[in-house]
Amino acid sequence: MRSDAPSPAAPKTAADRPTLKTIADLSGFAVATVSRALAEDPKIAVATRRRVAEIARQIGYEPDRAARRLRTGRTMVINLILDPHFEVLGFGNALLIGLTTALEGSGYNLVVTPHFDDTDQLAPIRHIVVNRQADGVIFTRTAPFDSRVRFLMEHGFPFVSHGRTDFTEEHSWVDFDNEDFAYRGTLRLIEKGCRNVCAILPPRTLTFRQHLQYGFMRAVREFGVDTLVPESITLDTPADEIRDWACGILDGPNRPDGFLCPGEASYLAIRSACQKRGLVIGRDLRVVSKSISGVISQIDPDADTIQEDVEQAGRLMAQHLLTTLSEPSVRAPMTLQSAKPLFE
Amino acid sequence: MRSDAPSPAAPKTAADRPTLKTIADLSGFAVATVSRALAEDPKIAVATRRRVAEIARQIGYEPDRAARRLRTGRTMVINLILDPHFEVLGFGNALLIGLTTALEGSGYNLVVTPHFDDTDQLAPIRHIVVNRQADGVIFTRTAPFDSRVRFLMEHGFPFVSHGRTDFTEEHSWVDFDNEDFAYRGTLRLIEKGCRNVCAILPPRTLTFRQHLQYGFMRAVREFGVDTLVPESITLDTPADEIRDWACGILDGPNRPDGFLCPGEASYLAIRSACQKRGLVIGRDLRVVSKSISGVISQIDPDADTIQEDVEQAGRLMAQHLLTTLSEPSVRAPMTLQSAKPLFE
DNA sequence: GAAAAAAATTGAATCGTTATAACAACGCAA
DNA sequence: TTGCGTTGTTATAACGATTCAATTTTTTTC
Known part of the structure; x- marks a missing residue:
């Protein structure tokens, strides 16, 4: 040298x-x-x-971060677990922007860890907790009895989840009011004259499927319209599969005249099917969709959408975690993001 | 407690x-x-x-990471600088997925730092270098004489840029072959009968504007067709502004019959303008676009697109950086991603 | 069998920070 | 004078890893 x-x-x-x-x-x-x-x-x-x-x-x-960390045990790191479905249009990006902006100047670093193996969701988190790789964890796509939540609570490790659980013990979370979204979205469809509405839902493993379902069912019961909730098709189904399925449905005897899409990908898939069958959304049938990145209104300016502010969700999650870290005794912060009124 | x-x-x-x-x-x-x-x-x-x-x-x-870092000075951290335009549909996500997958198991952590202040691009990087916050840096949207590249080279700090520079000294980069994309895309337009083609380009500050321009000009010169390259409109212009501008152009005396869109956002904006003017892409005019997230082919199944594999770019950047870190003496790895042939 | 060489192991210092306990220096009461 | 709080300041010992410079053990050589 x-x-x-x-x-x-x-x-x-x-x-x-x-x-x-x-x-x-x-x-x-x-x-x-x-x-x-x-x-x-x-x-x-x-x-x-x-x-x-x-x-x-x-x-x-x-x-010096290393010296401090070695001495105090505080890593000054927050770990975001990047999951396989992160790639859903815009969601991950928005969340990341929200997280990083809220963390700016806090002294905390955001490290991003992938976890592509769906079979063992716990692995990356266990590694972080056992080896003290971070002071707090953030993750998405929460299940009713999420193993990650259970593990983290058992170990008293700070975290904020995107989505709620059915555990009795409280923990910090941020969630979009999917029930309200589904309720109002469905009402909207009915109001526009739909009498046979179809909802694409998330896989049964995820908590927010329940919320969407409640909201959906509440609306349809109030007005007694027909429903269709596909068994085999979920929000996670690849776009072309949803499209093909929708084509089949649209050809069938009692085809739905309204669709509720709790995600942009599913909207695009439905839209694609309509194109193939020569049907026009807004004329032959109605669709209400969640909007995240904003592509939809760019493609179809008068599409019926309800905005989910994912960037804000990111900011909230970061803030909640910072609060939890600075005063562990305080009650776990929780935020339900309201579905903004439909644009009319 | x-x-x-x-x-x-x-x-x-x-x-x-x-x-x-x-x-x-x-x-x-x-x-x-x-x-x-x-x-x-x-x-x-x-x-x-x-x-x-x-x-x-x-x-x-x-x-223990902290102990190691304190003793050896190696942070085992790679820092991704998240820039303001990261949010472009799918780009950031894909890059992140690529980076994290390639880093998996390497022992390196990926920390993500935002930098929303466009005036001082150098600030976050200077901080990282001076305070030894990472062993290597990754960033995007490189300029011909990028201040970040200069700074990092001067300090002998490992990095990989997405995009090339005009510096004589070599450094590690990954870039998409935008010249080839523009050349072939334009050829395609001409081949389909366009005689007045328009290209939306990135802002003048970015290197890849040159590449696109070269490719574009090469093609139009070969066939002697008319061109339009807007001064005021770039890839970074907000979608609605591009749309409004395009509407004006489409109303004008000698309106273009072909558009080259080196990004999904610009495609959507042009598409939006066509909708407003009752023009049909593929019939009244032609558009060739870059495809990143894949939305475009989902919206318009027979759109003319050329795929840029950003996830691969992420993997490559991570690999390059790992190489540079493990054997600093070796020549800086550089990769030009080829534009895949047009789908026909 | 003793000396030299080679091989294997180890004590101690170090990285930069924080926490504990000890230490001066001071005034003030007894 | 002795003793006792205050009030500031500091020496020292960690935290867990790496590395230099010994030191011990084993093997080789004459």
Whole structure:
């Protein structure tokens, strides 16, 4: 390593990064004093604190994350578990933007971990908890009795889930009011004259299927219209499969005249099927869809959509987690995002 | 916090996380020996290495990141700079998936940092370099004389950019062959009979504008067709502005009969304008677009698109960075992703 | 069988921070 | 003078890994 043998200049970056020792030497105080002064310890004289803070500011001191983490055990890391369905149009992006903006300036880093093996959802989380890789965890697509939630609660590990559970013990979550979305969306379909409405729902494993179903059923019961809830088709079904299925349905004897799509992908699939069958949405049948990225209204300007603000969800989740981390005793923060009124 | 007052059992998780000391005690070797054994130091007897490795495996030992980082200076972190235009449909997601999959099992963590202040692109990177927050950096939307690239090269800090620069000194990058895309896309338009083609280009600040322009101009010169390259409208222009502009153009005296859209958003905007003017893509005019998320072919099954594999770009960038990190002496890896042939 | 060489192991220092406990220096009461 | 609180400051010991420079053990050589 005789890299700087010939060249005299070129000071290696960050080789001379300031530490507490630097400030100690500069100020004349001991390292311990400097540390406590920067921590605003009341046992340190106010004059000293000011002096030290000033020097720290001048030389651009920033505490070493590794040293801190080693000493205190706090990682200053929040881990987002990226799951296989993250790729749903816009959802992941929006969430990420929300998370990072809310975390900005908090001192916490967001690390993103994938988990593509659906069979063992717990693995990445167990790894994080057991090996202390983060101070808190964030994940999506929560199940009624989610194994991740159970594990994290058992271990007293801070987390915020996107979506609720059916556990009795409280935990922090952020969720979109899917029941209200489904209720109002269905009402809308009925109001427009639909008498046979179809809802594409998430897989049975996910909690928000229940919510959507409740809202949907509540609306259809009130008005006594016919329904169709496919068994084999869910929000996670590949687009072309949904499309083909919808084509079949549209050809059938009693075809639905209204569709409720709790996701953009399913809307596009239905739309695709209509195209194939020469049907026009808004004339031959009605569709109400959730809107996340905004593509839908760009494609079909007068599509009936209800906006889910995923970026806000991200911000909320980050804020909730920060709260939980700073004051663990407080009640777990929970937020239900309301479905904004339909655009008319 | 008197949670475990009554219960005697309940071993606090990870409180007894195994360290080198644990293995040392269990095996009878010294901590130093264990450390070197796990590092497969040839000066340690093979039998010892095996013995130590076996114990480590049994008790599930995993080295402490903070301790390692403090001692060696290696953070084992790769930082992705999330920029304001990350939200472009699908791009960010795909990149993230690619990055995380390629990083899986490498020991590197991916931390995501936002940078919404377009005025100082350098700030987040300077912070990372000066404060040793990561071992390598990844970013997108590269400029011909990108300040980030210059800074990182000056400091000898490992990075991979998405997009090339005009610097003479080599550095690692991954880029889509936009020139070829533009060339072939334009040829396609001409082949379909277009005689007045319009290209929406990225802002002048970005390198890939040049590439697209070259390809575009090469094709139009070969066949001597008319062109329109808007000054005020770029890929970054908000969708509704592009739409309104396009409406104006379509109303004008010599309206283009072909559009080249190097992004999904611009395609949708053009499409939107056509809808407004009652024009049909594929009949009244032609559009060739880049496809990233796949929405386009879902909306318009017979749209002319050329696929950019962003997920692969992510994987490549991660691999390149890993290579650079493990053998810094090797020539900086660079990859030009070829535009796949048009689907016909 | 002793000296030299090679092989294997280890003690101690170090990275930058924080927490504990000890230590000065001071005034003030007894 | 002795003793006792205050009030600030500091020495020291961790946290868990790596690495240099010994040190011990084994093998080889004469």
